[in-house]
Each structure stands twice: as C-alpha cells, then as structure tokens.
Amino acid sequence: MNLLKERILSDGRAINADVLKVDSFINHQVDTVLMEAVAEDFARHFKDKGITKIVTIESSGIAPALLTAHELGVPLVIFKKKASRVLNGSLLQTEVTSFTTNSTYELTASPKFLKSDDHVLIIDDFLANGEAVTGAIRLLRMAHATVAGIGILIEKSFQPGRKKLEEAGFEVYSLARIKEMSTGHIEFID
Amino acid sequence: MNLLKERILSDGRAINADVLKVDSFINHQVDTVLMEAVAEDFARHFKDKGITKIVTIESSGIAPALLTAHELGVPLVIFKKKASRVLNGSLLQTEVTSFTTNSTYELTASPKFLKSDDHVLIIDDFLANGEAVTGAIRLLRMAHATVAGIGILIEKSFQPGRKKLEEAGFEVYSLARIKEMSTGHIEFID
Numbered sequence A, B: 001m002n003l004l005k006e007r008i009l010s011d012g013r014a015i016n017a018d019v020l021k022v023d024s025f026i027n028h029q030v031d032t033v034l035m036e037a038v039a040e041d042f043a044r045h046f047k048d049k050g051i052t053k054i055v056t057i058e059s060s061g062i063a064p065a066l067l068t069a070h071e072l073g074v075p076l077v078i079f080k081k082k083a084s085r086v087l088n089g090s091l092l093q094t095e096v097t098s099f100t101t102n103s104t105y106e107l108t109a110s111p112k113f114l115k116s117d118d119h120v121l122i123i124d125d126f127l128a129n130g131e132a133v134t135g136a137i138r139l140l141r142m143a144h145a146t147v148a149g150i151g152i153l154i155e156k157s158f159q160p161g162r163k164k165l166e167e168a169g170f171e172v173y174s175l176a177r178i179k180e181m182s183t184g185h186i187e188f189i190d
Helices: A002-011 A032-046 A062-072 A131-142 A161-167 B002-011 B032-046 B062-072 B131-142 B161-167
Strands: A053-057 A076-082 A092-098 A103-109 A119-127 A146-156 A172-182 A185-188 B053-057 B076-082 B092-098 B103-109 B119-127 B146-156 B172-182 B185-188
Touching (some): A002 A032, A032 A146, A062 A119, A062 A146, A062 B062, A076 A131, A092 A131, A146 A161, B032 B146, B032 B172, B076 B131, B119 B131
Parallel strands (some): B053 B076, B146 B172
Antiparallel strands (some): A076 A103, A092 A103, B172 B185
C-alpha cells in the first residue's frame, strides 16, 4: 500500500536493524485518515472471505482493526494481555512471549464472543516473529473458530513471522513489507 | 444518549452496586455501529470548542476516541499505562492509582504530540473516581496544552469523578449517567 509505505519513509524512524518507530502516526499519535485508508484496503482485500468478526490484540492494533470492522459491518473482539493466569476458568488463555519487548503475558479472551461458525480476520500493526498472532490463533482454535486471514500494517519480512504463518496454512496480507532496515534506512520488498 | 442507555439496559450486566459489565458491546467485543453513533454525538457536542486533538487512555477508550477524532478531523493521541517510571526523561509521566481495579501505573505520553496551542478533548469509556482522567489532565498541563472538555460514555454518578472534575473547572459530557446500581438493576439520572 503506497500511502502507508510513503508515510513510513517520511515519518517512521528506523532506530537500528530491528526497531522501527511509527509513534507519530500509528501507535501513539494516530492519523485517522491514514487508518481509514488502511481499513478500506483490508476490507477490499478480504470482502469475499465471509468474515464474521475482526480480532486484534490490545492496544496498537485496535485503531485499524476497529475501522476494518466498521467497513465490513462486523464486530471487533479485542484480545487482552493479562499479567497472569485467571483462575476461575471462564476465559480462554494462552501464554505469549514477545521477543520484541522481551515480555510474557497471558493472551485472554472470553469464549462468549467467539463461535464455532465465526470466520475471523486477525488485524495487527506489526508482524515480526509472529508470537502475538500465533497466540491469537491458539485462542481461536480453542473456540473452534476459523481463521479466515491475517491483515498486518507493517511486516518485518527479515523476521520469521510470515514464514511460520504461511507454513501453518494461513494467508498473510501485509500492507508494507520491510526487506531490511538500518539506522535511518528502510527498504521495502517490491 | 438513548441508544447507549437502552443498550446498557439490554446487554449490560450490573454485577453489584459498583461493577457494570459492558464487555459484549464496548470493551471486549466492540459494536462499531454503536461506537460510530457515540462518536457522532461527541463530535456534535464539542464541534464549536476548537478541538485540535483527542486524547484517550489505553485501551478501552480507543474505539470511541478514534471515531470521534475521525469525525472531528483531528489526530488521536493514546496515553499509555506503563508498569514503572521510564528513566530517560524524554516522556511525560504521572502515577495513577485506580480504585476500581486496585492497581497503580505510570500514565505516559510523549511531549512531541502535545503542544501548548492544542485544545484537547479527553474521551474515556468510564468515569468513576476520575483517577485516569485527572492523570491525563496532569500530563496535558505538563505539556501546557488546554483541556477543552471531557467526553465519557458511562458515568457512575454515585462516585465522585464528575464532582472533582467540575470543581476543577472542567466540562464533563457523559452519554449515560448511572444514578445507582444493584445486582441486575441499573437506574439512570433523568
């Protein structure tokens, strides 16, 4: 998606070979016009997949996921990051370790909002090692829901997330695929 | 706002005199059509206040705040909850203790996205004791920005948040004001 790639080049900051800051337009300050364009792109791409629900992981994916849900006319379900396991057993949970932030959390969702006939589109801002998305897929499997696709704003294609997800049979649709980065330099695939 | 009050009565669950669950349409599963109506109401109410930015606190306020920002054509800035103080001094931070969840966090924002000529509308899903909103106001004061108003989806009017904010000179516009609750019972003001 050219609009997003151009914005990453103008306002993103490659801190080093691994860290890209997009806090001025995606995950701290949010440009709603850009997010609307992102959502329209996702909705167009996935419109024939019978999507019944959008799922995202709090909190940076909420903005694009909400607008995509609005475009497709389906509810959004926000998976929560809890510090520890909830003991009452009424929630779906799976442990996720983020290599990027070196932190571990219990990805948590209520089974009330995930049905076996749901076709779910997972939306997130970044795909790197794929730990958050594969955690979301584990929760969706516990609910016997179908993963209809994965929509990503920025993919670090030099990390193994896409490969792992594709090998597991999932479609990954990323709007900006970064081939490589270094301080002040960003190169896209294509 | 009748649409929200009716939805609270039909799908909200008053667990006891203090706890209202709205996880099926606001803060776990999100009804995007309802959130759009909420955003249109906020935008209509605050349209002549010269709003330049919307601020919310992650993560339940992001959905209505994003759509309100989109309606008003201004950026959204998401204040983050950090577990501990960041030591490099480049961020605005203030400690917030939530009576509702009995937790303490460092509310955090980058000064880059808050200017002294900003007129900020703060949007959040709940107002109870007002700890999160008063924390947001402290950060906005550090940035010398002007608080132009506070928009709340659900106000627990039997708790002191509104009174504290009004006494400090702020306008609080709440779409649903709860006078009292008990298990299975919700009564609104008006």
